[in-house]
Every structure is written in C-alpha cells, then in structure tokens.
Amino acid sequence: MTKSVLKLSRETTMKRSNTQKLKDALEEDIINGQLLPGAKLDHDALAAKYGVSRTPIREAIQQLVVSGLVTVKAKKGTFVAKVGFDQLIEMFEVMAELEGMCGRLAARRIQPDELEALRAALYRCEDPDVMSDPDDYYYENEEFHSCIYAASHNSFLASEARQLKQRLKPYRRLQLQTRNRVSTSVSEHRRIFEAIEKGKEFEAEQQLKEHVLIQGTRFSDFMSQVKAFGHTSQDAS
Amino acid sequence: MTKSVLKLSRETTMKRSNTQKLKDALEEDIINGQLLPGAKLDHDALAAKYGVSRTPIREAIQQLVVSGLVTVKAKKGTFVAKVGFDQLIEMFEVMAELEGMCGRLAARRIQPDELEALRAALYRCEDPDVMSDPDDYYYENEEFHSCIYAASHNSFLASEARQLKQRLKPYRRLQLQTRNRVSTSVSEHRRIFEAIEKGKEFEAEQQLKEHVLIQGTRFSDFMSQVKAFGHTSQDAS
DNA sequence: TTGTTGTATATTGTTGTCAATAGGAATTGA
DNA sequence: TCAATTCCTATTGACAACAATATACAACAA
Known part of the structure; x- marks a missing residue:
C-alpha cells in the first residue's frame, strides 16, 4: 500500500488544517469501504502514511469518535466502528x-x-x-x-x-x-x-x-x- | 474567579482522560449557563483554570466543535456557539x-x-x-x-x-x-x-x-x- | 497442567516549544 | 482628516519528547 501518500496536497481555495484533512480522508476511506468496520487504525502507521506527526492523527481520530465512526478501546487500539x-x-x-x-x-x-x-x-x-x-x-x-x-x-x-x-x-x-x-x-x-x-x-x-x-x-x-x-x-x- | 480549580478531581470508578474531563466540564458549563452563548473560550485561561496544558483543552474544544456546542472563528478565538x-x-x-x-x-x-x-x-x-x-x-x-x-x-x-x-x-x-x-x-x-x-x-x-x-x-x-x-x-x- | 507473578511492549496521554498566519493598531504620507 | 502600509501580537496548528498505564506474554512454582 504505497499509494495515497500525501493525499493532503489538494487545495481548493480554503486553508484547512492537517487534522481536518486527515479527518476527511479517514472519513472517506471508512464510508467508501477502503477501511472496513473493525479495521485497526494504527497511529504510527497513519502518521507514516500521511507524513505528519501523531498529534493531527490523534485529534482527527478523536473527532471521528465523537461522530461515531470509530471507537477506541483503551490500550487496545482504535478501530473503525463496528455497529452491532x-x-x-x-x-x-x-x-x-x-x-x-x-x-x-x-x-x-x-x-x-x-x-x-x-x-x-x-x-x-x-x-x-x-x-x-x-x-x-x-x-x-x-x-x-x-x-x-x-x-x-x-x-x-x-x-x-x-x-x-x-x-x-x-x-x-x-x-x-x-x-x-x-x-x-x-x-x-x-x-x-x-x-x-x-x-x-x-x-x-x-x-x-x-x-x-x-x-x-x-x-x-x-x-x-x-x-x-x-x-x-x-x-x- | 478562583473557584472550581481542578474540578477534575472526582473519580467514580472509571479512569477518564483530562481531555474527556475537560470536555464534560465545559459541556456542563455551557449547558447550565455558566458559559453563555457567545462567551469566549480562551485556551490559556482554561489551561490555567484547570491546571493542565493546552493540548487537552485544544482536543476538548475540537470535540465540542464537532458536537456543535462551540465554534472557532479563525484567528479570532473560540466561542460558545450562538445559534441563530x-x-x-x-x-x-x-x-x-x-x-x-x-x-x-x-x-x-x-x-x-x-x-x-x-x-x-x-x-x-x-x-x-x-x-x-x-x-x-x-x-x-x-x-x-x-x-x-x-x-x-x-x-x-x-x-x-x-x-x-x-x-x-x-x-x-x-x-x-x-x-x-x-x-x-x-x-x-x-x-x-x-x-x-x-x-x-x-x-x-x-x-x-x-x-x-x-x-x-x-x-x-x-x-x-x-x-x-x-x-x-x-x-x- | 494451572495459576501467579513479573517484565516487556504497545498504546495512549501530556507537555513545552516553535512556526505560521491573520487581525489590528499605529505610524506615515497625502 | 483620511487612507495605506508596516509592524506587532494574539491565536492556532504542529511536533517531538516524555510519562504513564494496561495488556500480553513468558517464566516459574504449585
């Protein structure tokens, strides 16, 4: 999976933070099935993939938790939400x-x-x-x-x-x-x-x-x- | 306003992160009218008030933005959401x-x-x-x-x-x-x-x-x- | 074989600091 | 007096290092 490194390059006219871009990118991957429910979201892996530090990733993931798309299991990792x-x-x-x-x-x-x-x-x-x-x-x-x-x-x-x-x-x-x-x-x-x-x-x-x-x-x-x-x-x- | 410093002391049985405690505290203040719509949320002030660094505050605020209770105006500050x-x-x-x-x-x-x-x-x-x-x-x-x-x-x-x-x-x-x-x-x-x-x-x-x-x-x-x-x-x- | 204990590791949380950006104020020129 | 440009500062975003915590695994003992 070497593609999509730095998908965050597109700029329409708005300036958006890395966190927002990350959030959108992850959201899209989840919604479109690139990331299936239950898939693990590794912070370091994502940080490497998108070429940013862990902070924007943390924040993006936290926001996705609020909107219900991902869940974090304490000390077990963060996963794409799998609703029963x-x-x-x-x-x-x-x-x-x-x-x-x-x-x-x-x-x-x-x-x-x-x-x-x-x-x-x-x-x-x-x-x-x-x-x-x-x-x-x-x-x-x-x-x-x-x-x-x-x-x-x-x-x-x-x-x-x-x-x-x-x-x-x-x-x-x-x-x-x-x-x-x-x-x-x-x-x-x-x-x-x-x-x-x-x-x-x-x-x-x-x-x-x-x-x-x-x-x-x-x-x-x-x-x-x-x-x-x-x-x-x-x-x- | 010297009160409520470290309101985050209560522990029921769960361990919750500072970010979560902050989020709940702010949410409560907003809901109960301690923080009126339009009030400014100063990062440094909150950091001082609750005795934590700015990061948990950032994250708590971002989550509140997602759930719609606060809004950030770029380079103007973050405010309690004032819905029209x-x-x-x-x-x-x-x-x-x-x-x-x-x-x-x-x-x-x-x-x-x-x-x-x-x-x-x-x-x-x-x-x-x-x-x-x-x-x-x-x-x-x-x-x-x-x-x-x-x-x-x-x-x-x-x-x-x-x-x-x-x-x-x-x-x-x-x-x-x-x-x-x-x-x-x-x-x-x-x-x-x-x-x-x-x-x-x-x-x-x-x-x-x-x-x-x-x-x-x-x-x-x-x-x-x-x-x-x-x-x-x-x-x- | 089973249970317990200790250690190692993965994961999350926190902090201090730096950089970039936009708004506003002040100064200067017309 | 008004307008424009420049400088200053508030604010946010980002990062890397550090710290804490719980889980998993392995070793050892009963």
Whole structure:
C-alpha cells in the first residue's frame, strides 16, 4: 500500500488544517469501504502514511469518535466502528424517521423551482442509461434525496440526515447488490415525487419511511446479509 | 474567579482522560449557563483554570466543535456557539420529531414494568411539593421523559434525542420562566401518559410533538424571549 | 497442567516549544 | 482628516519528547 501518500496536497481555495484533512480522508476511506468496520487504525502507521506527526492523527481520530465512526478501546487500539445488529436496526429506524420528516416538510414547503429540480432528478434516475450503471444510479439517487432535503427547508434536519446516512453508508453497500434493487427504487421514487408534488404530507412521509426501511428488499434479507458480513453485536457508541 | 480549580478531581470508578474531563466540564458549563452563548473560550485561561496544558483543552474544544456546542472563528478565538433564530427553530422542529417518535415507539413497545416507572414519574411530576420547586420539577420532568426514551426500546434514538436536548438546553432555560409553565406541562404529561398507556401511537406522537414545540407557551412568546436574549441570526454549524 | 507473578511492549496521554498566519493598531504620507 | 502600509501580537496548528498505564506474554512454582 504505497499509494495515497500525501493525499493532503489538494487545495481548493480554503486553508484547512492537517487534522481536518486527515479527518476527511479517514472519513472517506471508512464510508467508501477502503477501511472496513473493525479495521485497526494504527497511529504510527497513519502518521507514516500521511507524513505528519501523531498529534493531527490523534485529534482527527478523536473527532471521528465523537461522530461515531470509530471507537477506541483503551490500550487496545482504535478501530473503525463496528455497529452491532440491534444498533444497526435502531439507526435505520431513526434514519427512516428523518427521511420521512424531510418528505413531509418538503410536501408542505417545496417551492416551484425546487419541485422542478426534484422532477429533473427523478427523470435522471429513470433514465435507462443511468439505471444500468450502478455508480451513475447511486449518484443520481443521492441527488434525488438531496433535492428533498433542500425542499424541507430545514437545513439542520438535512445535515443530521446526511450525517446519519454517512454513518450508515458502510452497511448500505450490502443492500445495493440485491436483485431488482434499482427498478424497485425508481418506482418508489416516482411515488415519493408524486406525493410531494401533490402536497400529500402524510403519504410522502410514509413512502420515504418505507423507502429507507425496506429499501426494496425484505428486511430479513438485509439482516441476513449483514449477519453474513460477520457482525455479532458489540461495540460502537 | 478562583473557584472550581481542578474540578477534575472526582473519580467514580472509571479512569477518564483530562481531555474527556475537560470536555464534560465545559459541556456542563455551557449547558447550565455558566458559559453563555457567545462567551469566549480562551485556551490559556482554561489551561490555567484547570491546571493542565493546552493540548487537552485544544482536543476538548475540537470535540465540542464537532458536537456543535462551540465554534472557532479563525484567528479570532473560540466561542460558545450562538445559534441563530432560524436554526433554533429548525432544531426545535427536529427535537419535536424525535420526541414524537419516542412516544410513538413507546406506545407500541412499552413493557409493564416500564409503564409503572412512567406512571411513578408522572405522579412525582404531579406532586404539589415538586411542582412548587422549579429545580425539583425540572428533575422530575427529565425523569419522565427519560422513561419514555427507555420505553421506545431504541437506545440510539434515545441518545440522539438526549444529545439534541442538551444542545438546546441553553435556550430552553428561557421557556421555563413562563407563567403557568409547570401546570400546563403537567397536564400535557398526563395526556401523554394516557396515550402511551392505551397504546395510542399516533396520539402519543402528536402530544409529545406539541409538548416540545409549544412547550406550554405560544411559540411567538418564546421567540420574542429569545430575541430579547440578544441573538441576531449568525454563526453555529 | 494451572495459576501467579513479573517484565516487556504497545498504546495512549501530556507537555513545552516553535512556526505560521491573520487581525489590528499605529505610524506615515497625502 | 483620511487612507495605506508596516509592524506587532494574539491565536492556532504542529511536533517531538516524555510519562504513564494496561495488556500480553513468558517464566516459574504449585
């Protein structure tokens, strides 16, 4: 693993501290599956890999602990958080509620231009070319949901939902491989869109809740996939 | 301000790092109003006050930034987060949703012993002696809501709700001084309890949402009080 | 074989110091 | 009097060395 040494070189226009850059880099690796739940994060190794001292690494890791992505076991090392079953279910339950709330508020508050943006996002999701490519669909799906977040006109809610979604992302990967996932998702999107378009708060909320909860596959299927992933039921927090 | 030097002496049974103790101490000061929103947190001053070096303070502050209680303005200093109006409203909106969700789940999942605990908490809230003392009532009120959290059987939800409540606490203080607050709150509690007892999910959810949102006082009253507190509409995040 | 004790090592916590950066003030010129 | 430039200082970020602590492992004894 000799690559990605000094990934911290990019500078857009903002000046960011090494700690922040480290935090983002680790976060991304965790979310995108480069670092799997349970993987050990060795301070010295990371310090060497990124060419910085241990302090920024300590601080970055501590911040990730606060946001729940990693856990430190005293004198045992720091590891990518591995959330147990029960908590995973609990988190999805909350995620569904937040998404549902976004939908309800969006149905009530969406503005004409936002509605058109949402419609455009829906159309892109329904494009056969997009549907056939998992990466493309993943991106457009995110866009669709982002539109709903924006339309909820509650930026705090949006950021909370986004944060929780990120935290769940390492485990959501498992769902996407289910058969017919995409086509099911698309038809759910259409129902969600129509509910929002017509201002049906309750229906938008319900549709979104289900969209998150069952994610087009039976929940037991999902559970068994998670089980197969090798979790027992410990840690996190 | 010579007091509280080395508040970090208490040891229950756990060993906690200075950073963690600092974080808790600052958190508590912020939540309990010792440190008002907008107050400056001087690293050196804190280092002197608590008798530690600057590093634990740095780290504690960084963690508080992640959880949203403080903000750092580049090269200007770090300050207790002062959330603006709009975001305050947004946060209350989310808080209401989470509380409502707790109530809904509790109505569906509460166990006999939990129901009795909730009933007992309700009775304590209704005790005239308790109602007459703001501090007592505050405590018992917290207990009542804690029972609902527990009965939701979703510990993740409970911790998220608790965290958000803490973050709002500096501003909730303003509500408690409203006339008839306690007696209104108590009767709301009874309605909430009855809804949960009878398993009426929807009603429990609605009651709790309103309980949080209007908090017995008209929202505009609350808003004007907040305004009087001296916020304009900046920072946070 | 099992239990205990001691040592070694890995990991985390703390400190003092240095460097860089941005804000503000003061001085100088018009 | 006003504006611009320069210098000073407050503040944050980073580092390396030091210290403390708990765990793991091995050796030894019962």
